[in-house]
Amino acid sequence: MSIIDFVLGKPLATSEERAEQIGTAAGVPIFGLDALSSAAYGPEAAMTLLIPLGLAGASLVLPLSLCIVTLLLIVFFSYRQTIQAYPGGGGSYTVAHENLGTFAGLLAASALMIDYVLTAAVGISAGIGALTSAEPELNPHRLALCLAALLLITIVNLRGLREAGAIFMFPTYLFLVCMFAAIAITVFKSVASGGHPHPVIAPPTPGAATEAFGIWILLKAFSSGCTALTGVEAVSNGVKAFREPTVKVAQRTLGVIIVALVLMLGGIAYGAKVYHIVATDPNGNSYQSLLSMLLLAVAGRGWFYFVSIIAILLVLIFSANTAFADFPRVCHILSENFFLPLSFANRGRRLVYSEGILVLAAVTGGLLILFGGVTDRLIPLYAVGAFLAFTLSQAGMVKHWLKGEGKRQWGNIFVNALGAFCTGITVIVVAVTKFMDGAWVTVLLIPSLLILMYAVRRHYHYVSDQVRDVKPLNLENLSRPMVVLPMPYWGMVSQKALRHAIEISDEVKVLHVAEEDKPDQFCQNWAHYVEEPAAKAGLPVPELIQLHSPYRFVIAPIVDFVCKLAEENPTRRIVTIVPELVERHWYAYFLHTQRAALLKASLLMKGNDRISVLNIPWYIK
C-alpha cells in the first residue's frame, strides 16, 4: 500500500459510483448543514456592528431578526418552486443559464464560486472561533487551527465522502438539540422570572455607547445578518439525490431546514435581548462568540456548555464541507462548457473532481491567511455573492414560468418575482453598506471571473477550430523524415542512436558541435567509424556536419541548425534524435549534464510543426 493510497484511499472505478437515495432525515444534515450553521455566525455578525451603540444595541436585535426571518421565508417559498420546476437539480447557474442566457448564467456561477470560497473560509474560521471562545488560551493560534482544519477537510474530500450523510448526521442533530434546549431554557427562565432571568455566568458588560443610533448602522447590521441565509439554495442543487417522490421529499427537507433556522434565529435574538448580551470585539484577545456567551448565561460552564460548543464547532467546520461538495461541481459544469480549464472536468482516483477541491483549498487557505482567520473580517465579502446568485436564480424562475406552455401560473410568478425583488434589493443594500469594508473585493472579483471565463472559452474555441477535423485520414505526400542527430563523441550511446536513425530515414545528418573551427579528432575518425561500414553495407552514408561554437554553447547551435534545415526544406519533416543517459537514482541528476532535457525543451519552444524530437534513452544498469 503506497503512501498515496493510505492518505487518499484506493482508486475507485467509474462503475463503483452509486446512486444516492436520501430521505428527509439524512437530507437535513447533508443539504442543511450550511444553512443551519449560519445561525452560529449570522446574528453575531449583525450584532458586532451594533457594538458602538453599547447596551442600546441589544434592543435592536429582535426587529433586525424579524426582517431577516421574513426575507428567509420569501427565499424559502421561492426555492420550493425551483425544486418543483427543476427536479433534475436547479442550481443558480443552471436556472439562470437556461432562462436568462449565458451571461446571467456565468454571472450566477461567478457569484456562487466566490460564495463557496467564503462559505469554506467563514465556516472554518467561525468553528475555530467557537473553539477559542471556550478555550481562550488558544486564541493566538487561531490561524494555525484554521489551516489545520482546512487541510483535514481537503484530504477527506479528496478521498471522497461516500458516507457523508452518516458523518454529518450526528453533529447536525446534536447541534439542533443543544440549540433548541438552550432556547427552551431561556424561554422558561425568562417566563419564570417575569422577563428578567438571572444569567448563570453573566456576559461581559457592554462598553459605553460611542455612536448614536442611525439608519446606516442598521442597514450595515442587516447586511451582515443576511449571511444567516447563505446555504439555503443547497437543496435545490441536489434534488436528484432524494428518494421518490423526489420533489416532495426535497421540499419537505427544505421546509424542515427553514423552520429549524427560523426557530434558532428567533431564539438567539430573544436570548440576547433578555440576557442583555452584546457582541465582543472579534479582533481582540478577549473575544467570545455570541453563542458561547448565551450558553454560559443559560447553563454556566458545565457539560452542557462543552457539548454544545463541540457541536457548534463540528457543524461550522463541516459546513465548510458544503463548499467542497459544490464548488468543484460548479467548476466541473463550467469546464464542460469550456468556461474553465478542462482539467476541472476530470474525476480523480476517488471519483471526485480533485482539481476543483485543490483550487478551493488553496484559495480558502489564502483568504484565511489574508484575514488572519477572523470571521468578522470575512463577513463583508460574503453576502454579495450569495444574494446575487439568489437574485439571478429567482429571476430565472420568473422567466421560466413566463415562457412555460399552457396557462400562466401567476401564483408561481408572483412568489419568484417577490423573491427576486427582495434578494435583489438586499444585494444592493449589502454591496453599498459593506463596500468599503470589503464587499468591493467581491464586486471587483465577479466581473474579473466573468472576463476570465469568457477568455478561457474563446481560447478553447480558437484551438478547437485549428485542430478539429472530421475528414478521414489524408495519406498524400507521405515521405520519410530527415533525421538530425547530435553526437559529441563516438560510443555505445551514439551508435545506438545512429542505428535508430538509419532505420527510420535515408537522410541522416550527424551534428558535431566543436569549439574550434577546424575538424577535430572525432571528424578525423568519422570515415573509419561510420562512413566505411555504411558504404560496405550498401546503406546511405550519414552526413557529418561540424558546427562551430565559439561561445561553447552546445544547445543553441543545434536548435539553430534544425530550424534552418526546416526552413530550407519546407515540405519535409525533421526528426531530431536526442540520446539520453538515464539513471534511476536521484543523485545521478548531479553527475550528468542536463543537456538532453534542455535540448528537448529548447526544440519544443523554438521549433515548428515539422520538427519532432525522438528521445532515445540509454539506461545505466
Place this chain on the structure above:
Amino acid sequence: MSIIDFVLGKPLATSEERAEQIGTAAGVPIFGLDALSSAAYGPEAAMTLLIPLGLAGASLVLPLSLCIVTLLLIVFFSYRQTIQAYPGGGGSYTVAHENLGTFAGLLAASALMIDYVLTAAVGISAGIGALTSAEPELNPHRLALCLAALLLITIVNLRGLREAGAIFMFPTYLFLVCMFAAIAITVFKSVASGGHPHPVIAPPTPGAATEAFGIWILLKAFSSGCTALTGVEAVSNGVKAFREPTVKVAQRTLGVIIVALVLMLGGIAYGAKVYHIVATDPNGNSYQSLLSMLLLAVAGRGWFYFVSIIAILLVLIFSANTAFADFPRVCHILSENFFLPLSFANRGRRLVYSEGILVLAAVTGGLLILFGGVTDRLIPLYAVGAFLAFTLSQAGMVKHWLKGEGKRQWGNIFVNALGAFCTGITVIVVAVTKFMDGAWVTVLLIPSLLILMYAVRRHYHYVSDQVRDVKPLNLENLSRPMVVLPMPYWGMVSQKALRHAIEISDEVKVLHVAEEDKPDQFCQNWAHYVEEPAAKAGLPVPELIQLHSPYRFVIAPIVDFVCKLAEENPTRRIVTIVPELVERHWYAYFLHTQRAALLKASLLMKGNDRISVLNIPWYIK
C-alpha cells in the same frame, strides 16, 4: 540587451582568452591579497584567546608573533623552491598528486577546497567586522552585510575578472601604505616617549585576568595565529601567469609579499604591546577589531583612521576573491579527472567555471549564516585545511627532489623537509587544540570529501565501461521500429501523428484508452477514418487497440502496454509517439492537460533501452 547580459556580461568566445603577463607590481595584489590580508585577522585571532589572561596577555603577543613569523619564513623558502620546480603552476593538488599519488593529491585537494571556502567566509566576515568596528551601529546587521558582500563578489566573479589586477592594485597598496604608516608612527612615538607612548584614543581597559597563563592557552593562541599564513601558496599556483623570466619574477613577488607580511605582523605585535591593547569579545556588541583599536591609539578618529579602515575592508573582502579564483579551478581539475561532477569542468559564458563559483557562493553563504558572520567562530575551522595542504605540498616536493635525475640537491631537500615537518607539526597542534572549538568539522569533512570524490570517479568509470565503444558502426539486424500511438479522439493532431507513424513504420498500433469496456464512438468510426483510406492507398493498415481503464487513469495503461509489447518482442525497437499541443504563452499551461509531459516522463522512468519516445508538437498559432 537581456537582463542576463546586463548582470553577467555578454558571452565571451574561447578565442578571446588572453595570456596574462604579470610583473611584480601587479603580482603582489593579485596573488598576495589573501596572504597580506591575513595580517588583519591572524594576530587578532591569537589575541582573542588571550583575553582571559587580562593585561598579562598583551606581553605574550611578541613571542607568539616571533614563532609565527619563523614558521612563515620556513614556508616561504619551501614555496620558493616549489615555484622553481613547477614553473607551469604547482598547486598543492598537482604537487601531491604527481609525487605522492592519487590519495595524497585528493587529500590535498579536499583540504584546499575547505580552505578556500573558509578564505571566502573569513575574508568577508573580517571585512564586515572592520566596518562595524568603525560604525558600531551597524553591528546588528553584520550577517546581512556579509551576505550582500558575498552576492556582489559572486556576480563579479560570474562576469569574469579580466581586469582583476587593476581593481586589486589600489586597495592593496593603500592598505600597505596605511599599515606601514601606522607602524612607523607607533615606532616613532614609542621611541620619542621612551617606550611608553600616549594613545590618542585609549583602547578599552582589559578585563581582569580570569585564567592563569598556561601552555595550552598558548598553543591555542598560536594555532589561531597561524591563520596569518593562509594564502601564501597562491603564487606557486599561478606561476604561469607571470612574465619572463617567469620563475624569477614569481619568486621575487612571493618575496615582496612575505617581507610585507612579516613587517606587518611584527609591527602589529609591537603596537599592541606598547599601547597595551588586548582583544575585545568578538561576540559582544562592543566588539572592536584589533587594527581599529591600534589605529585609534596611533592617530585618533580622523581621516587617516577612516581611510585605513576602508582599505582594510576592501582588502579583506577582495581577499575572499582569491577563493573565488582558486576554488573553481581546483574543482575543474578534479572534474577533468572524474573526481567531481563533469559540469564543474564547463566554462560558462564568460570563460569562468560558473558551477564552481556558484557552489562556493552557496557553501560560503551557508557557513556565514551558520556562524552568524562572526570571524572568531570561523577561525578554528580554518588553519587545519590550509596547513594540511602545505604539508602535503612540501612532502611532495621532498619526493620530487629525491626522484629527480642527476645529483641529489640536498639543500633543496632539507628546505622542503623542514617546511613539511614544521607545517605537519602545526597541523597536529591546530587540529588538537582547536578540535572542540570547531576543527572537528574540518577533520570530519576532509575524509567525507575524499570518499565522495572516489565514489564519483567509480560511478563515472562504471558508466564509461558501459557506453565506451571504439569499434566501428555495427549495422547488423537493422529493422524498422514498431510504433505505438495513443489517440483519444480523431482530429488534426491525431492525423498528423498517424501520418508520421506510417512514414517511419509498417507496424502502427493506435491505443485508445476508454473508461468503458465496450467499443465507443471512436472505435466505430475507425474504419471510416483510418482503415478504409489506408487500404485504398495500399498501405499497411494501422491496428486499433482499445485499452480499458476502469480507474480513469490514462497514462498508466499506455505505459503498461508499451512495456508489455517490448517484452513480447524482445528484438524490436518500439517508438511511442506522443503528440503534444504546444502554446508559447505561459498561461496556456493551465488550460491544457500536462498529459504529454507526464507520459514522456513516465515512459522514460519505466521504459527500457528499446523504448524510445517521438514527441510530435502541434503549435497553436
